[in-house]
Amino acid sequence: MQINLAYLYPGLLNIYGDRGNVLAFAKRCFWRDIKVKIYEIELADKIDPELYDFYFIGGGQDQQQIAVSEELQKQKSFFTEAAENKAVFLAICGGYQLLGHYYKPHKGDELRGISILDAYTVAGHSRYIGNVTIETKLLSQPSNTLVGFENHSGLTYLEPGTEPIGKIITGNGNNGEDKLEGAHKQNVFGTYLHGSFLPKNPHFTDYLIRLCLERRYGQVELTEIDNKLEWAAHKKAVKRKY
Numbered sequence: 164m165q166i167n168l169a170y171l172y173p174g175l176l177n178i179y180g181d182r183g184n185v186l187a188f189a190k191r192c193f194w195r196d197i198k199v200k201i202y203e204i205e206l207a208d209k210i211d212p213e214l215y216d217f218y219f220i221g222g223g224q225d226q227q228q229i230a231v232s233e234e235l236q237k238q239k240s241f242f243t244e245a246a247e248n249k250a251v252f253l254a255i256c257g258g259y260q261l262l263g264h265y266y267k268p269h270k271g272d273e274l275r276g277i278s279i280l281d282a283y284t285v286a287g288h289s290r291y292i293g294n295v296t297i298e299t300k301l302l303s304q305p306s307n308t309l310v311g312f313e314n315h316s317g318l319t320y321l322e323p324g325t326e327p328i329g330k331i332i333t334g335n336g337n338n339g340e341d342k343l344e345g346a347h348k349q350n351v352f353g354t355y356l357h358g359s360f361l362p363k364n365p366h367f368t369d370y371l372i373r374l375c376l377e378r379r380y381g382q383v384e385l386t387e388i389d390n391k392l393e394w395a396a397h398k399k400a401v402k403r404k405y
């Protein structure tokens with residue numbers, strides 16, 4: 164089996180180590196003899212919605228978000244088609260904000276998003292920086308917690324039709340008010356959790372791998388792999404105070 168991974172705009176959205184998500188995803192596939200072909204997509208590269216199973220977009224500063232927002236608009240129809248065809252998206256922070264309807268920074272114009280998540284973001288007056296633990300309904304075994312590190316000033320609000328990824332246990336999450344973190348709709352997931360996110364959440368990584376494989380090959384069972392190190396890191400992160 165093979166997963167085609169589109170790594171979106173790594174030359175621009177790349178300052179929070181979010182590349183670690185692509186490495187963790189690919190490694191957990193490699194350990195199971197699942198091939199992963201990684202396509203690094205830069206500005207003006209055409210998006211082929213038939214080709215890619217998994218789209219990853221990381222976080223970045225407002226400046227880089229402007230360039231990516233403009234590019235996403237040019238290819239919005241392809242991303243929409245991909246999401247409707249149940250391609251899996253994982254978007255972190257700045258990338259997450261651009262999968263919603265818009266991100267309104269403090270200065271300058273509103274950055275339009277591609278609306279594959281019913282959410283919108285406005286600039287906040289303080290920066291949320293710290294360790295985050297959430298409780299998710301998406302997973303139960305072997306844990307329903309997800310951990311990461313947030314660093315954003317944007318405040319994201321979910322509209323009907325889009326669920327959070329989980330509820331805040333420690334940290335601020337989407338906006339520091341409604342105790343929600345992240346967003347998901349069908350196979351599109353956005354989160355504020357850097358860290359990077361997937362290495363310390365092996366159960367969520369495997370969940371995404373299964374979604375990618377099932378859309379192309381039908382029901383799959385992933386072989387068990389040794390997660391001792393990942394769970395040790397997860398448990399240590401859960402104990403971290405904000």
Ligand code: GLN
Nearest residue numbers: 222223256257315316317
């Ligand atoms: N510039 C956006 C914000 O501060 C996103 C930052 C990020 O990707 N960490 O909210």
